[in-house]
Amino acid sequence: MSSPKPLLAAHGLVKKYGQVVALSGADFELYPGEILAIIGDNGAGKSTLIKALSGALQPDEGEISLGGERIHFRSPRDAQRAGIETVYQDLAVAPALDIASNVFLGRETRRRGPLGSLLRLLDKRGMRREARRQFEELGIGVQSIGEAVGNLSGGQRQGVAVARAAAWARRLVIMDEPTAALGVKETGQVIDLIKRVRERGLPVILISHDMPHVFELADRIHIMRLGRRVAVVTPKTHTMPEAVAIMTGATPSELDNALTKEGSAE
Amino acid sequence: MAPTRTLQLVRRLITAPTVGPFIALVATMAFFSLKTDRFFQAQNFSLVLQQVMIVGVLAIGQTLVILTAGIDLSVGTVMALGQVIMTKLAVANGVPVLPALGLGILTCVGFGVLHGGLVTGVRLPPFIITLGTLNIAFALTHIISNDLTFTGLPKLELFWGRTFTISGTDFTYGVVLMLVLYALAWYGLNQTAWGRHVYATGDNREAARLTGINTDRVLLSVYTLAGLTYGIAAWLLIGRTQVGDPNAGQTTENLDSITAVVLGGTSLFGGRGTVIGTLIGALIVGVFRNGLTLIGVSVIYQYLVTGILVILAVSVDQLLHRRNG
Numbered sequence: 001m002s003s004p005k006p007l008l009a010a011h012g013l014v015k016k017y018g019q020v021v022a023l024s025g026a027d028f029e030l031y032p033g034e035i036l037a038i039i040g041d042n043g044a045g046k047s048t049l050i051k052a053l054s055g056a057l058q059p060d061e062g063e064i065s066l067g068g069e070r071i072h073f074r075s076p077r078d079a080q081r082a083g084i085e086t087v088y089q090d091l092a093v094a095p096a097l098d099i100a101s102n103v104f105l106g107r108e109t110r111r112r113g114p115l116g117s118l119l120r121l122l123d124k125r126g127m128r129r130e131a132r133r134q135f136e137e138l139g140i141g142v143q144s145i146g147e148a149v150g151n152l153s154g155g156q157r158q159g160v161a162v163a164r165a166a167a168w169a170r171r172l173v174i175m176d177e178p179t180a181a182l183g184v185k186e187t188g189q190v191i192d193l194i195k196r197v198r199e200r201g202l203p204v205i206l207i208s209h210d211m212p213h214v215f216e217l218a219d220r221i222h223i224m225r226l227g228r229r230v231a232v233v234t235p236k237t238h239t240m241p242e243a244v245a246i247m248t249g250a251t252p253s254e255l256d257n258a259l260t261k262e263g264s265a266e
Numbered sequence: 267m268a269p270t271r272t273l274q275l276v277r278r279l280i281t282a283p284t285v286g287p288f289i290a291l292v293a294t295m296a297f298f299s300l301k302t303d304r305f306f307q308a309q310n311f312s313l314v315l316q317q318v319m320i321v322g323v324l325a326i327g328q329t330l331v332i333l334t335a336g337i338d339l340s341v342g343t344v345m346a347l348g349q350v351i352m353t354k355l356a357v358a359n360g361v362p363v364l365p366a367l368g369l370g371i372l373t374c375v376g377f378g379v380l381h382g383g384l385v386t387g388v389r390l391p392p393f394i395i396t397l398g399t400l401n402i403a404f405a406l407t408h409i410i411s412n413d414l415t416f417t418g419l420p421k422l423e424l425f426w427g428r429t430f431t432i433s434g435t436d437f438t439y440g441v442v443l444m445l446v447l448y449a450l451a452w453y454g455l456n457q458t459a460w461g462r463h464v465y466a467t468g469d470n471r472e473a474a475r476l477t478g479i480n481t482d483r484v485l486l487s488v489y490t491l492a493g494l495t496y497g498i499a500a501w502l503l504i505g506r507t508q509v510g511d512p513n514a515g516q517t518t519e520n521l522d523s524i525t526a527v528v529l530g531g532t533s534l535f536g537g538r539g540t541v542i543g544t545l546i547g548a549l550i551v552g553v554f555r556n557g558l559t560l561i562g563v564s565v566i567y568q569y570l571v572t573g574i575l576v577i578l579a580v581s582v583d584q585l586l587h588r589r590n591g
Contacts, residue, residue: 056476077478088476094466096537101462106478108459120458 005068007032007203008053008084008172013062015048022048023059024227030172035194035204037214039247040224046207047176049224053205054086054174055079066171077106083170087161089177095150095157099142100124100131102149103164134167135159138196155186162193166200173197174205179213191217211240223247283531283539287546290529294550298557305560308435315437318552319426319444320345320506321519322545323499325526326451327378327492329544332527333455334468334488335536336385336392340377341496342519343403346512348374348500350407352423353416353510363420371497377403378493382486400520407512416510427505440502447495451541464488469537518572525572526551528579535583551575 006029015023023045030036040046051057053064055073064071066082073079076086093102101108104127110116111123128145135142140159142152149157158178165173175194179187191213198204208214214221215235223231223246231246238246245251298305324341331338352370355361361369377399384395426440455461466474467484475481500515507514530547532539551572558568 075478076476077480080478086476088473094462094469094474094537096465096469097462105462105466105474108462110459120460122457122459122462 006030008064008066008205010049010053010064011062013049013052013059013064015045015052015057015059021227023052023062025062026224026228028053028222028229030203030205031220033198033201033203034219035198035206035217037218037221038205038207038224039209039211039214039221039243041247044224044247045227046224048227050086050174050176050205050207053079054084056086080106080168084172084174085165085169086174087158087165087176087178089180093149093157093161093164096148098146098148099135099152099160100128100145102160103127103131103134103167105164107168131163131167134163138163138166138193140193153186154182155189158182158186158190159193162190162197166197166202169202172203172205174207176207177209178206179208179210187213211244215240215243225249284543284546287530287543287550291546291550291553294553294557298553298560301557302560305557308433310556310560312435312437312441314549314552314556315441316506317556318548319438319440320499320503320515321522321526321551322444322548323447323495323502324519324523325530325544325548326447326541327495328523328527329451329530329532329539329541330464330488331392331492332524332532332534333464333536333539334485335471335534336485336489337396337524337534338381338392338489338492339396339520340381340400340403341492341499341523342515342517343400343407344374344377344493345496345500345503345519346515347377347403347407347410348497349503349514350411350416350510350512352500353419353504354411356420356423357416357418357510363422366420367423367501370500371494374497374500375490375493377496378490379486381493382489385489386482386485404516407516411510411512413512415512417508419504419508419510423501423504424508425505426502427508438505440505443498443502447498448541448545455541460484460487465537467536518569521572521576522548522551525576525579528576528583533583533586534580 008028008030010026010028013023013026013028026045026049028049038046038049048057052059055076055078058074064073071082073082079086094105097105109123109127111121115121116123132145135145140163142156142159149160152160162175162178178194179190182190194204194206194217206214206217218235221233221235221243222229223233223243225247233243233246242251304310324345328338328341348370351373352366355366355369356363381392381395381399384390385392426443427438429436429438455464463474463479463484466477466479467481471481503514504510526548527539527544528534528547529550530539530543530545532543554571554575555568558571
């Protein structure tokens, strides 16, 4: 189903923290227009992989390419410049600032003319207008765009984070456990949002523990175990228990087979 | 005006972060007005402002630092060092007044850069860094001054103590400068992207970094600007005392600047607060000290009261923080 060329690809990523190996040669591909879920047990390397792809950390080995070109992200800013936006579990919103300020955080627009260039005056009205438009497009209901994010519910806060990502992402959006801290109703709202982001043509990488949601949303499912990708399945080819079995190592996957062969060859 | 807009306006007024401190200030003033006739007089208010101006300017720098979830314990001693350098160079070393002032201010800025560098580079807690520089600046002040007080200062060094009269009441130029600095700090924090980044960094440094903000640069700018305010405060201090005194600024200024910030509603947890609140907080501290003096309470009890005040204010901050998560 997927087109032959991946939009974002990684090969042989390695990341070590002293003795701990977080990534041990992980591969990764994301194709245009898809929602790719990443699942894995705690410590399987999901978050490290995501951080490497979003510029939050630099892998020790391996290569990453975006649209066929090799890239080296030294900071989240680099990834953002390349058109990659990341939504973190409960991070990256500043509760004391209002919604519009959060959407524009780090990318504030200034007033035109000398007010902006010399006095560095912010274009607050313009930013609010743009944030409001963004929210309407994504169908997020918020009473006042000037409301401090700290006064919002968890679901609304995550809505702000998703809107922020969708507003700025030109290539793809990464979401790290976007519903982990939310209730049932709020989770449903965020899931609808993720679908709407895909409808805009932006591919989404979704890290989640929630299997029913993964199987509802994902086009493909990338399974991590022990710091590498052990399998890529789809909701059509595999059932939930099968995916979980691969994730926990209960089912010998291709990689486990390969490892056994290596081991016996020694 | 539509009723909903009026309601909104009322709601915003009630929930504005400076309302609490402002009520506290009015209550304090009402209390002392009832206690003594000498309090509620224009000339006395002018005196309060003069007494507030040093702590007020220091508290601007302290606000910036505390907004980033830091704290600066060295404000008073760094200012004292700057003041001693300014006056000694001019009086004892025959340095022209402008370079003497410049070097004094530069020394304070240097301490700010040092704080910022250690916070971002070595990632030390600001509490320990500034506890160290408190002692370093204290020692340097006494080494450089040789415990001498410098008098016969050039006019420019005394400038901020000069007064002008509005309808019979004297105001110093230093008070005007303080208000101008508050206006500048307000502008920077509320009307520029830098201000947003200061709040975001203080709120959650890692989240701000992941958002793409260069948090190290923000922190470095905050500590450097704080150092600059201590340098300006040093100049104001000379205007106020008319001498270069190595023992000035070493006792009440540190705690008073923190008290002003906290009373003004800025959270020690970072990310929340306003510089206007700090001005009100500084005025509360000033009114307390002035009022207690007027009703004849000895200086020792003023320490007692400010100590209790700061703990009360911090407790309120902690309770609010817990409730808001």
